[in-house]
Amino acid sequence: MVTIRDIAERAAVSVSTASRALNNNPRISRETRLRIQSIATEMGYQPNYNAKTLTNGEANAVGVIFPPGDMSTAANPFFVDLLMGINTQLRLRNAVLSVAIANTTEELTKNVLALISQSLIHHFILLYSKANDPVVELLKSQGVQYVLVGDPTQDNERYVNNNNRLAGAKALEYLNRHFNSRHVLFVESEMEQGFEKQRRLGFESAAQQLGVKRELLKLPDKAMQHLDQAVAQYLDNRRDIDGIMTTDDLIGMMVYQLTRQQLNRQVPLISFNKSQSNILIGDQVRFVELYPQHMGEAAVRVLFSETKQFEMLPFTIEKV
């Protein structure tokens, strides 16, 4: 392992000079700075971040906090992309990614506390939001930085998000404009995540504006024996539906097939959250791309920004 000492020696300077040079301290002459840096890369120097953390009192790691078990399904397909985005930004800053994840809020809290006090992590990204969350309390009481991915529940909370309401509205407009939909069904799950609600609100207001007739179908929370039959029947009673919006891909797929089968025609459909599956596809299928990877990147930017309180990310409507 090549240390800062080795470099100092080789460059015939003191360790402090070496340290400063490597950290771009302006007090070092440009000349020696560059010389030392080139020696460092030449020797394959890799700073020991544990030593750094020990002296700085602050880790180069960012903690990513997953939802506790009981709500972990929420944004599932998103997570990998989010992590990807977060980590690309972290790597640019020579930081690393730690995760906190547990089945219960209690365990999760312990986990986060351990990261704070044992690893000296002072920066967190929270992948869920709920009211009165003990984890958030902890973060605040420990005075560490965090940003939320999703809908903020408190004032003065830093976050990144999509404008789900706008997306809901635009999606409906899209259906109306491109497929001439005049009677649109909005399908959501029972659990009423914040983002679903926003999308519905956007959908509703746009429908009203455009004079589009709207239907609302809430799928039961728990698995239901004959869900598909129930949906089929529902559709059968509304045979002139000519557009569908669903809050996720999977639901989208089911409904899509059922409509084809039940109404005996293809109904234009727009869904959120294109999942990795490449199954839901067709001429009249669209989805709202939310760019989870970009959200991850934005989260890191906000986290390390001095001033920025939030970032609202763009979305697009795409053919599959």
Place this chain on the structure above:
Amino acid sequence: MVTIRDIAERAAVSVSTASRALNNNPRISRETRLRIQSIATEMGYQPNYNAKTLTNGEANAVGVIFPPGDMSTAANPFFVDLLMGINTQLRLRNAVLSVAIANTTEELTKNVLALISQSLIHHFILLYSKANDPVVELLKSQGVQYVLVGDPTQDNERYVNNNNRLAGAKALEYLNRHFNSRHVLFVESEMEQGFEKQRRLGFESAAQQLGVKRELLKLPDKAMQHLDQAVAQYLDNRRDIDGIMTTDDLIGMMVYQLTRQQLNRQVPLISFNKSQSNILIGDQVRFVELYPQHMGEAAVRVLFSETKQFEMLPFTIEKV
């Protein structure tokens, strides 16, 4: 921050004694050891792991390596559960979880190298496997420990896995026994992940043994415009199919609906990887539960075991 010094002081012993006591060093009398430990908990002592790592030369962190971008879709719904399992075990050992994730293998390799040389992480869990992987080369050349989640590609590689072959066989037997299936369709994706292949092999051998007629349908890799219609037609040509096995839930759902629609009856179906969705459901639907959370736990156990080379995890067949 309460340090080991504070404890030593309060206990009227030297720091070295305190250190030894806290690390259960047998050279300390049981008596003082307990006394010091109780003082520590009383004072809410949390060891600084950066300092520990600095002296030990080895971190208390485990690196979890995600598949590079181009293969990340593979086990997607699994990941969160895996992380959950891994982390519960890590927390028991007072270890923390770091992740390496990147879009390209090259970036990923850099990421892992950074973890090894900058954070001194010497233990890794690899969430994918492919032949001649540079990341694996790196792990080996750096002499760090790792275990693989999935099919090992090299001899002498430590891993945890499901017996996918057995699972494929058992699943077919189940269909045959419980639903009296005599003509079964196996649906797989084009990308031919290792586990899919194993499941198919199991399926095939069991079918042969039981004298069950078998069909194989490989879904195209890329999205296809009228995939569902193609599948529908495929089914139409094999109208006496009386059992289906799919390698994942999503495909399962599509095929399930298509069969109902096309064949006008319910065909018993068994799928792998129950995803978080609660949509695929019915009297004649089963899935093979692989307990990803347990796999995560097992991975940690193998990683820290001196002797264990692998763990093969049980599966069960469940009603939804």
Place this chain on the structure above:
DNA sequence: CTGTTAGCGCTTTCAG
């Protein structure tokens, strides 16, 4: 602009 030195919190010889 650069060097000397102390010290971050912990473990581990080496001495008793």
Place this chain on the structure above:
DNA sequence: CTGAAAGCGCTAACAG
């Protein structure tokens, strides 16, 4: 069984 002291790699006064 316990203590004193050195040192892990790095940064940051302080002093030139």
